[in-house]
Every structure is written in structure tokens, then in C-alpha cells.
Amino acid sequence: MESPEQIRDRVLARFPGAPAAVVSNPGPAAQHSLLLGAEHARAVAEFLRDDPLLRLDFCSNVTGVDWLDRELVETSRVSTPDPAGGPPRVTEAKTRRLQAGYLEVVYHLYSVALKHGPVVLRLRTANRTDSVELPSLTPVWRSCEFQEREVFDLYGVVFRGHPDLRRILMWDGFKDHPMRKDYAEPDDYEWEPTPHAEVMAKARRHYPAAGAGGAEP
Amino acid sequence: MSVSDNPPLESPAGPLVRSVRDDFHGDLLEVSMGPHHPSTHGVFRMVVTLDGETIAKLKPVFGYLHRNHEKIGENTSYLGSMPYTDRLDYLCSMTNNWAYALAVERLSGQAVPERAEYLRIILAELTRLLNHTCLAGFLLQDSGASGTPLMYAFREREKILDLFEALSGSRMMCNYQRFGGCRADAPPGWLDAARALAGGFGRFLDEYEELITGNEILMARTQGVGRLPAALAVSAGVTGPMLRAAGVDYDVRKVDGYGLYPRFNFRVPLGAHGDTYDRYMIRILEMRESIKILQQALRDIPDGPIMDPKARLRGFRPKQGEVYSRIEGPKGEIGFYLISDGGPNPYRYRVRPPSFINLTLLEDLCLGHTVADAVVILGSIDIVLGEVDR
Numbered sequence: 001m002e003s004p005e006q007i008r009d010r011v012l013a014r015f016p017g018a019p020a021a022v023v024s025n026p027g028p029a030a031q032h033s034l035l036l037g038a039e040h041a042r043a044v045a046e047f048l049r050d051d052p053l054l055r056l057d058f059c060s061n062v063t064g065v066d067w068l069d070r071e072l073v074e075t076s077r078v079s080t081p082d083p084a085g086g087p088p089r090v091t092e093a094k095t096r097r098l099q100a101g102y103l104e105v106v107y108h109l110y111s112v113a114l115k116h117g118p119v120v121l122r123l124r125t126a127n128r129t130d131s132v133e134l135p136s137l138t139p140v141w142r143s144c145e146f147q148e149r150e151v152f153d154l155y156g157v158v159f160r161g162h163p164d165l166r167r168i169l170m171w172d173g174f175k176d177h178p179m180r181k182d183y184a185e186p187d188d189y190e191w192e193p194t195p196h197a198e199v200m201a202k203a204r205r206h207y208p209a210a211g212a213g214g215a216e217p
Numbered sequence: 218m219s220v221s222d223n224p225p226l227e228s229p230a231g232p233l234v235r236s237v238r239d240d241f242h243g244d245l246l247e248v249s250m251g252p253h254h255p256s257t258h259g260v261f262r263m264v265v266t267l268d269g270e271t272i273a274k275l276k277p278v279f280g281y282l283h284r285n286h287e288k289i290g291e292n293t294s295y296l297g298s299m300p301y302t303d304r305l306d307y308l309c310s311m312t313n314n315w316a317y318a319l320a321v322e323r324l325s326g327q328a329v330p331e332r333a334e335y336l337r338i339i340l341a342e343l344t345r346l347l348n349h350t351c352l353a354g355f356l357l358q359d360s361g362a363s364g365t366p367l368m369y370a371f372r373e374r375e376k377i378l379d380l381f382e383a384l385s386g387s388r389m390m391c392n393y394q395r396f397g398g399c400r401a402d403a404p405p406g407w408l409d410a411a412r413a414l415a416g417g418f419g420r421f422l423d424e425y426e427e428l429i430t431g432n433e434i435l436m437a438r439t440q441g442v443g444r445l446p447a448a449l450a451v452s453a454g455v456t457g458p459m460l461r462a463a464g465v466d467y468d469v470r471k472v473d474g475y476g477l478y479p480r481f482n483f484r485v486p487l488g489a490h491g492d493t494y495d496r497y498m499i500r501i502l503e504m505r506e507s508i509k510i511l512q513q514a515l516r517d518i519p520d521g522p523i524m525d526p527k528a529r530l531r532g533f534r535p536k537q538g539e540v541y542s543r544i545e546g547p548k549g550e551i552g553f554y555l556i557s558d559g560g561p562n563p564y565r566y567r568v569r570p571p572s573f574i575n576l577t578l579l580e581d582l583c584l585g586h587t588v589a590d591a592v593v594i595l596g597s598i599d600i601v602l603g604e605v606d607r
Contacts, residue, residue: 026537027557029538031540108552108554142449146576154287168279170280179287
């Protein structure tokens with residue numbers, strides 16, 4: 001099978017102006033992936049499916065990844081020559097830059113016809129809050145239908161063009177997206193090994209009327 | 218008027234049954250099958266719109282067993298998730314363990330000794346026998362043969378569970394594989410017991426097939442029911458026996474050749490019609506191939522260590538990177554997608570659940586068939602809700 005770089009070059013040749021880049025994977029598995037721009041993702045996906053050399057007819061796995069905002073610290077060194085003729089003085093300046101987080105959707109593609117794979121596709125949203133739309137690839141591979149619903153449910157990525165975008169594992173009235181890294185569970189959430197006193201304290205906070213009178217809620 | 222425009226009948230449990238006027242079909246009826254119904258194999262619900270006895274629309278509803286397995290996996294160490302993978306598809310804990318162990322081994326570049334590879338293949342094929350026997354029993358149960366075929370299947374399953382218990386200490390929640398090998402070596406006499414089981418399993422299949430395969434009622438209930446075209450199956454990501462019953466030659470054991478499978482001589486049976494009967498038959502044929510693999514593995518298994526000496530279980534921190542790794546589970550392709558940020562927990566832990574994705578086409582398979590057929594079609598897909606809902 002072609003390498004991700006070769007696939008990228010052919011995608012760029014076919015769709016001039018479409019952003020496509022190889023994201024390298026430093027681990028021993030070395031499954032490098034192809035980062036696509038949201039604008040052309042649907043057309044590129046159809047190209048990958050129908051291209052006679054690739055024929056990626058089987059989209060095995062679709063999943064989301066949440067990348068939080070990160071503060072990058074960049075160090076720059078400035079050397080100023082010493083007027084007295086000594087060694088130049090080096091001052092370090094640290095600049096902090098906030099890199100906005102994003103939600104990522106990862107597709108693992110295989111070819112049943114040619115028995116090769118995986119080709120890994122990645123799509124990224126602009127941020128994690130108000131711009132979380134991505135094109136749905138369900139019209140290209142039917143197997144994305146439930147999996148994209150799951151990513152919508154657990155991560156909050158909104159798939160444009162999905163035929164039936166509803167929550168799938170959580171219930172319809174549920175707010176928030178539990179797989180996000182900054183998800184905070186509701187204050188009446190308990191899990192089994194919570195000590196009893198903490199459960200009671202939480203319950204008093206959650207039902208103040210019952211707690212105020214001193215009665216056990 | 219569309220179905221959803223009608224206000225549902227009030228009932229304390231929500232809209233269970235409502236009648237719907239339709240311009241062409243007269244009265245349509247919306248019925249909620251499940252979540253508590255023996256034919257749904259767990260807590261699974263189908264919202265079915267019926268035109269008389271015929272299914273006009275079917276929407277599966279999941280999530281009753283959802284506990285966010287993936288979130289828990291991201292909040293615990295790599296090893297800590299191993300016993301939890303048992304609870305995904307709780308009939309096939311050995312293959313779940315293997316799929317997860319293999320993913321972590323590929324993430325960290327960990328080698329596995331030969332004896333452990335053989336043990337893994339033996340256990341995976343035993344799991345396949347166990348799963349497919351249960352499926353054959355449940356499918357017959359779903360199509361109305363109450364009790365007897367299922368008990369025949371469970372009798373054989375019990376023998377395999379005895380082997381699992383002798384090896385791992387647990388019948389179903391085995392927690393047996395480790396990154397770089399297996400947890401414990403086979404106790405004395407275990408391999409002979411496994412040989413005896415593999416030797417006798419063919420006779421059980423002969424007996425079962427004589428009772429069931431040519432049965433007129435089974436053929437009437439399953440032949441031509443829920444036909445799945447090959448191209449649709451591939452596009453919908455259907456994997457495992459269900460895909461091969463549709464005539465698509467795709468078995469991860471052959472395609473990826475993970476473990477030591479390339480050393481083994483076995484065939485991949487394929488269906489011709491893609492109907493429910495083919496999905497039953499393909500499981501019987503796969504069991505016969507599994508017996509062949511078992512006999513080769515039990516003949517050739519070498520002595521030696523079962524854990525790689527370099528393997529680290531505690532304080533295990535793989536380097537940065539990611540991997541998607543899959544194996545051929547009894548229900549289809551079970552895969553794990555892991556991202557490591559160098560820490561003790563995976564940054565991302567994702568399970569690719571075969572029975573969840575195989576359900577994508579449930580509506581397509583059921584349209585135009587009757588309610589009783591939908592039960593049989595669902596039975597032939599082979600789902601376990603612990604894996605569907607995660």
C-alpha cells in the first residue's frame with residue numbers, strides 16, 4: 001500500500017488547495033495519519049474510497065479525541081554584544097502563548113477488496129466551544145452512522161449532513177458530553193466506593209432544604 | 218402525516234404503544250420491543266413501526282448498560298483496564314483480553330514468547346467455539362425451539378468454561394492475558410483436557426447438525442429472511458461471521474496474520490445468500506475450522522516461558538504514540554485504539570465494538586419482514602449488550 005506521504009501528494013494533486021498534511025506517529029506502531037481540512041473532507045473521502053489503487057471501502061473505526069487548550073512556553077534567546085569587549089550577554093525571554101484546544105475525529109480505513117490498511121484520517125474542529133462542526137462521512141461509509149452519533153453524544157462534535165444525529169448512548173435529555181477531558185460530573189453523582197459521610201455531605205449540599213432542618217435527606 | 222407528529226398515549230413508562238394515522242397504509246402502530254424482553258439478549262430496545270404485522274420502520278435504542286467504559290479506561294492504568302475488558306463482551310473475555318493486550322504490545326513494541334502465542338490461539342479458538350455454540354442455541358430459542366437446543370449448546374459451553382476456570386480461576390471474567398504474555402501457565406493435564414475437548418467437539422457438532430441443520434421449521438424461518446447484500450455489508454462496516462455469510466472473504470486472522478495464525482492451516486467459510494440461514498450455517502462451519510486450528514495448536518505447542526522477561530506490568534508507561542489494533546473476535550473485528558502521552562494512563566482508550574457496528578444495518582435487514590422475523594434476524598447478528606453499550 002502507498003505511504004501516507006504518497007496518498008497526501010495524490011490528494012493534493014487531485015484537490016489543489018485542499019489542506020492535507022501527514023501527522024506522524026512517534027510510537028513503534030508508526031501508524032501515521034492524514035489530517036484533512038473540513039471543507040474538502042467529504043470529497044477526499046469519496047476519492048479514497050473509489051480510487052483504484054486504494055479502494056478504502058471499509059471504514060472500520062470512528063472515534064473522537066479531545067485536546068484541551070495548552071499553554072505553550074517559547075524561549076527565545078537574545079544576545080547583546082558587550083560594549084566593554086567581553087563575551088556577549090545572553091538574555092532569555094519567555095513568551096507564553098495559548099494554543100486553543102480542539103476536538104478531533106479519527107477514521108480508520110481499510111480495503112476489503114485489496115486487503116490493505118489502515119489509512120488513518122483526522123479531522124479537527126476549530127475549537128472546543130462554539131465551532132464544533134465537521135462534515136459527516138456517513139454518506140461515504142455507512143458504518144459511520146452509529147459511530148458518528150456516538151462521537152456527537154460523548155464529545156459534542158456536530159456532524160453536518162448526518163442523516164440522524166441524535167444521542168445514542170446517553171439519554172436524550174442529558175446535557176454535556178462525558179468523554180471530554182474537562183467534563184465535571186453533576187454534584188449528586190456517586191460512585192460506589194464513596195465514603196458514606198461524603199455522600200451525606202453532598203446530599204445536604206444538593207438538597208439544602210432537607211439538610212437545613214437537620215433531618216436526614 | 219408523519220409518525221412523530223402524533224402525541225403519544227400517556228403512560229407512566231413513556232410512550233409504549235401509539236397508533237398513528239398514515240395516508241397510505243391506514244393505521245400504523247408504533248411498538249416498543251424491549252428493553253426487557255428475552256429475545257433482545259439483554260437490555261436493548263427496538264422502536265418498531267408496524268403496518269399490520271410488517272415492519273415499516275425500526276430504530277434501535279441503546280445505552281441501558283452504558284457505564285462509559287472508555288472514560289474509566291482513561292482514568293486507570295493500562296493494566297487496570299485488563300479485567301474491565303472482560304465485561305465488554307462477557308461471553309468472550311479471552312478474545313477481548315487478547316485484543317487489548319495486542320494493542321498495548323503494539324503501542325509499546327513488546328514481544329510475546331511463543332508458548333504464550335500458542336496459548337492465546339488455543340483460548341481464542343475455544344472462545345469462538347463457545348460463542349458460536351451459544352449463538353446456535355439462542356438462535357433456535359429465538360425462532361421458537363424452546364429450551365432443548367439451547368441446553369445442548371450450554372452443555373458443551375460448560376466444558377469449555379471448565380477449561381477456562383482451570384486455567385484462569387474464573388469461568389467468564391478470565392482476566393488472563395498480560396502485555397507480553399499470559400498470566401499463568403497451563404496446569405498439569407490441562408492441555409490433555411483441551412485435546413480431549415477438541416477431539417470430541419466434532420461429534421457434538423454432528424449430533425447438533427443432525428437435529429437442527431436440516432430442520433424444516435428452521436429453514437422456513439430463516440431462509441431468505443434478512444438478506445444482506447455484500448456491498449452494503451462492507452460499506453456498513455459489518456465484520457465477522459455476518460460479513461462472511463454475505464459472501465465477502467475477509468477474515469482478520471488471514472488478512473492481518475496477527476499472532477501466529479499464518480502458521481495454521483484453516484479455511485474461511487463463505488455464505489452464498491447472506492440470509493439468516495447462512496449466518497447460522499457459517500458459524501457451524503467456522504466451528505469446524507476452529508477445531509482444526511485447535512488440534513494443530515495443541516499438537517505443536519512448545520515448552521518455554523509464558524511471559525516476556527522484559528515485560529513490565531506495574532509502573533508501565535509506553536512512549537508517546539498511538540495505535541489501532543484489531544483481531545478477529547467471534548462476533549467480528551474487535552479493535553482497540555490507544556493514544557499514549559507517555560503517562561501511566563492512556564490519553565485515549567477506545568474500543569471498536571463489533572456487535573455495536575453490526576447493528577447499523579438492523580433496520581435495513583428487518584424492513585418488510587414480520588416481528589417474529591425481526592427477532593430471528595437480531596438473534597443471527599449476535600450481539601452482547603455489555604459490548605454494544607460499553
